[in-house]
Amino acid sequence: MSDWNVSEEAAALHADALVWDMTFPFRDFGTVELKWSALERMQASGFNMVSLTLAIDYNGLADTIQTIARELAWFRRHSDKYVVVESVDDILRAKKAGKLAVGFHFQGTNPVAQDINMVELYYRLGIRHMLMCYNLKNAVGDGCQEVTDAGLSRYGRSLVTEMRRVGMFVDVAHTGHRTAMDVFELAEGPVIISHANARAVRDPGDSRNVPDEQIKACAASGGVIGVIGFGPNVSEKGKLSTKALLRHIDYMAELVGPQHVGIALDYVYDNEYNRPNPWNPIYNTRPIEQIEPEVMPQLTQDMMDAGYSETDIRGILGENWLRLAKQLWR
């Protein structure tokens, strides 16, 4: 911890706090070996819980199940270092034992294959949130980079109901505005935005960062928004820093209260990996400029320097996600 390069107070608070990252893309891309070392870097930088993307809207049911099976087997073989969580207690126990807790999510809902019964099965296998849509249109609604924005479908409404019943977080990150607003209205309970920044602070020229209307609706539902460290969504090129990220936290905390803000770095473990985004070339610069796990303690320091209370800092670092898990997971 001495190499965190922050004040003693910040190091102590960062180490003691439960630090939770709500989005880590754990799929195979680029130099896949880096994904496991990236997890170790997360832990060395104070993270205690990381929610891993195991599938996205491009995946079907069969390959998704086999991906889950494969990752469960990998984490089981490394159970000296990792715990796949089923409950909030598992997370707290992992922190005490010096292990990294991991949970799973999907960026999209296509792995459900429109079989509503699959939601409970996925929950049983560890899936704790699903984005309604991932950038483009699917059977639920429109993604945030779609040319249409028509709202939540009939199937999507049933899906939200079933996700809430089994205890899975309903998540509107990457989802089109109208579809997301329909979800907030219909969900009758907390809806999260697992990973997105404030559009008022940084507009990357598309709908990936969320407008105040969504931030307010998310908070009103009892949900939490996770700020992301992916450069183009944080600040202009060349100006990335934890302070730039703090501006998003600060803006949201001001708008709806710090109890509705969390962390979701969305860390791309191979920052040379090239998968061009045809809808917004701003994301295509390589190497990717992004908040590295190692600078996380600095964010804690920044929040302290900005006068955030210890309670608020602990909330933002992880306890806000923890509160939701206690409330909703079965």
Next chain:
Amino acid sequence: MSDWNVSEEAVALHADSLVWDMTFPYIDYGNAALKWSALERMQANGFNMVSLTVGGDKTPMIEAIQSVARERAWFRANDDKYVVVDSADDILRAKRESKLAVGFHFQGTNPVSQDLNMVDTYYRLGIRHMLMCYNLKNAVGDGCQEVTDGGLSRYGRNLIVEMRRAGMFVDVAHTGHRTAMDVFEAAEGTVIISHANSRVVKDHSRNVPDEQIKACAASGGVIGVVGFGPVVCDKGELSTKALFRHIDHMAELVGPQHVGLALDYVYDNEYNNPGPFNPEYHPRPIEQIEPEDLPRLTQDMMEAGYSETDIRGILGENWLRLAQQLWK
């Protein structure tokens, strides 16, 4: 319980015992609506736990997963009557709450799709045993009605190691003789024969020779006797006493602690699925032990002088012992 039509002592023992059926074919065939009423009939006749077939060698992985999802949803929607079990404790709790406990199994290993990581995933979803092969050949070995009998494959050897690690029963019912014998030898632990009768008592390709019964018992396993007429006795002679002869032979050979029940009850006995491998196999309507006959079997065992401990073991506690030992 008064309509069980057996002695007061038999009623009392049958009702108090944990009664466990290790094989109930729960896939959709014939008049599928009958499958739910058949479960109610099982419970009305004293069963507390039933292991349901939710997939088999003809079921690809994706269908097996969706079948489990569908059945779990159905049992959840009816959780006033049913409990899908994860542990042996769930079974005991279900009995106390007068609910029927259900578990899942596959008749075959093809749903694994040769992806060993799927074993643990299926276990998490409730699959508690898998037959190595179902009648015919697959990647693991030969089925009991195959023309070849080449023994356990390389993949099959890895599969049983993984099943044992995950806590899933390794099951050689419906499996070819040499493949089964290889499993007994390679497993280094308990192997079950979920549902088969004694070939000495009734000669049939589905029934198992004494060599397998002895090997199963030596491994610590249990064999479940089947109520499907053609494997119990000659046509027209079916009764609980005929079924009891299989129990008696096995108990004599290896001890009653290695014998259990697995009626393999076909809920629609008019359902026509001609077995191409043995045309005598499936006369219609199927002659079989009905769930309603079960209290009579308890009475038969009492009259034959079986001790209460042995009867309780055969009715269900032998399976329970294995679950307590092996399930994770």
